[in-house]
Amino acid sequence: MATTTRTTDRGTAYFPQLAAERLDIALCRASAAVARAADLHAAGEGLGVGQHLVLQMLDAVGPCSQQTLSEELRIDRSVMVGICDDLEQAGHVRRERNPRDRRSYAVTITDSGRRRLAEAQALIPAFLEDTFQALTPAERGQLSAILAKLLQAGASSPR
Amino acid sequence: MATTTRTTDRGTAYFPQLAAERLDIALCRASAAVARAADLHAAGEGLGVGQHLVLQMLDAVGPCSQQTLSEELRIDRSVMVGICDDLEQAGHVRRERNPRDRRSYAVTITDSGRRRLAEAQALIPAFLEDTFQALTPAERGQLSAILAKLLQAGASSPR
DNA sequence: TGCAAATCATCTGCTGTCAAACAGTCTGCG
DNA sequence: CGCAGACTGTTTGACAGCAGATGATTTGCA
Secondary structure, eight states, X not given: OOOOOSSTTSSOOSHHHHHHHOHHHHHHHHHHHHHHHHHHXXXXXXXXXXXXXXXXXXXXXXXXXXXXXXXXXXXXXXXXXXXHHHHHHTTSEEEEEOTTOTTSEEEEEOHHHHHHHHHHHHHHHHHHHHHTTTSOHHHHHHHHHHHHHHHHHHTTSOO | OOOOOSSTTSSOOSHHHHHHHOHHHHHHHHHHHHHHHHXXXXXXXXXXHHHHHXXXXXXXXXXXXXXXXXXXXXXXXXXXXXXXXXXXXXXXXXXXXXXXXXXXXEEEEOHHHHHHHHHHHHHHXXXXXXXXXXXXXXXXXXXXXXXXXXXXXXXXXXX
16 A cells, blocks of 8 residues: 655645646647556567557558658658568568559568467457556546548648 | 548557556647647737737736746746747847846846737637647636646656 | 649648656655 | 755757768650
8 A cells, every 4th residue: 555655745745737728738648648558568479569550551442652650650751660660670560662653562461470460469358458447437438539520620820 | 521530440549448457648649739739829810929928927027036936837948048039129129138146137028018018918728728628617617636646746746 | 835823732830738757855664 | 953855947979860961863855
């Protein structure tokens, strides 16, 4: 029961008040905590979050150019290079020049990649359950819907 | 009407589906977009987000050590150093050694800092309204409550 | 055809953040 | 007192993310 409560027990904590006033800060801090958990999970599993997403998308929609992967997964182009490098080196992905447009690659998932994806995919539900266990199913649905609206709105103005 | 719709108009976009399946990814991407907007707003205003938060907390709870500021604002200690440096150099904050414990500082907001805070604070409601305009007031309330639960839960396990 | 503009992947440099190490200071116990 | 251990602020090194430039290739148009 001796949890590490440093400033929390010193009367009133300031952070909850801040989170209530500043929705943007609350969102960022919660996201940071979740991202931390995801990275930790991914590190323990051995497959990076970005790599997992790339394999998942390739498996779902077929061969893609790195550009398409970048745009749909919201991962920067220059970061996608490294992700594909790693996946290719591990044999989970093939990079072939698209014969129709030889500027672009046709990134294709291999059988090895599909097996690796299945392994990683199997652990995702437990990870999500663990990370969002504080929320009821109804709240998770609300959160999902709200984020979808935010993301859809944010997709038009910034670019 | 020639908006930049690159892959979005190419049949079906993959991102919405991903966001629906992976609540963690949706949260991170939405947070990144909001953080981007906040940084942009802060840059235009001339006061960094972290600096703003520090001034706000100092004004609300009185002089603090950098450690307390770090913990309550969820900003890393090593980042807090730079924030306080900048604020001190701008004259918005004074750093005096705490005579009771000379390891720590007693960071105090100055009158200049209070005036600067008031300026920045006045622009926050419009920024929030603009950033979360896609959400109804009810949705904003839901989001706030959900994030509060997530943050409260996440505050116990990671450390 | 030939050439300018656009596009794809890549590389480089910069910024912001985090982890770990470090120096100065305090506390507790012999 | 004297010293080991813990705490505060700072510095350093590593790394992700992003903007911009580059080389290879395609496309559009004269």
